[in-house]
Amino acid sequence: SQTIHQWPATLVQPVGSPLSLECTVEGTSNPNLYWYRQAAGRGLQLLFYSVGIGQISSEVPQNLSASRPQDRQFILSSKKLLLSDSGFYLCAWSVQVGNTIYFGEGSWLTVV
Amino acid sequence: AQSVSQHNHHVILSEAASLELGCNYSYGGTVNLFWYVQYPGQHLQLLLKYFSGDPLVKGIKGFEAEFIKSKFSFNLRKPSVQWSDTAEYFCAAKLTGKLIFGQGTTLQVKP
Structure with a gap:
């Protein structure tokens, strides 16, 4: 069966620090992969999606980026976090x- | 721009009351529609979905939704809610390959 894991589960970072959230999928090949953000009172916002290795589409302008170095690995990054980046990813x-x-x-x- | 709108942000009901959560999407082409639910402390999970065929779709836990193409709507219903239905509910539409979510509705059921 297919499973998806992402980590870390919780993160507290100072403004201006970098970010790396990782996600891996098991039990399937060539999946579509997505990063969403759920900010308080704003529902689920699609940030990035990927249909294959190295293929990333960005949905909203921001200081976040995504990468797909392997078929089942999706990484969300930032070089310098802003307060407004707080949320549930x-x-x-x-x-x-x-x-x-x-x-x-x-x-x-x-x-923070 | 393509979007999904949920009309109610916070709904409070007593047990056994009937539920209807509104959802509208803005897209004139072929669309696949979903309702997801997130119980407190749990993952988002699929409640029901509509791809084609009978516009009245039945999902888990007694939920159903009706697709009305002329109204661009996909409202979620349950005739009698339970305390365990307390959760956040998200309507979503797959529009041109991307899954777009509504803002979410928090449902609080009082025992």
Whole structure:
């Protein structure tokens, strides 16, 4: 069966520090991968999605970036965090030709 | 721009009351529709989905949703809620390959 893991689960970082959230999927090949952010009162916002290694689409302008160095690995990064980057970040995957999306456990980021 | 809107941000109901959460999307083409639920302290999980066919879709735990194409709507319903239905509910639409979520509705059911 397929599983998705992301880490760390919680993170407290000072403003201006770097960020790296990692996500891996097991049990499937060539998945679509996604990073979402859930900010208080604003629902789920799609940040990035990837249909293959090295292929990243950005949905919103921001100081975050994403990379997919391997087929089942998706990384969310920032060189310098802002206070507004605080939120709950969710990695997710779906099969290429399917539609249901499956979520990871989420990562709470607090920028102080 | 393509978007998904949920009308109610916070709903408080008593047990056994009926529930209807509104969801509208802005896209005129083929769309796949979903409702996700996030119980306190748990992952987001799929409640139900609509791809094609019967516009009345039944999901887990007694939930159902009706797709009304003319109204661009996909409202979630449950005839009698339980305390365990307390959660956050997200409507989502797959539009041109991307899954777009609504703002979410927090449902609080009082025992």
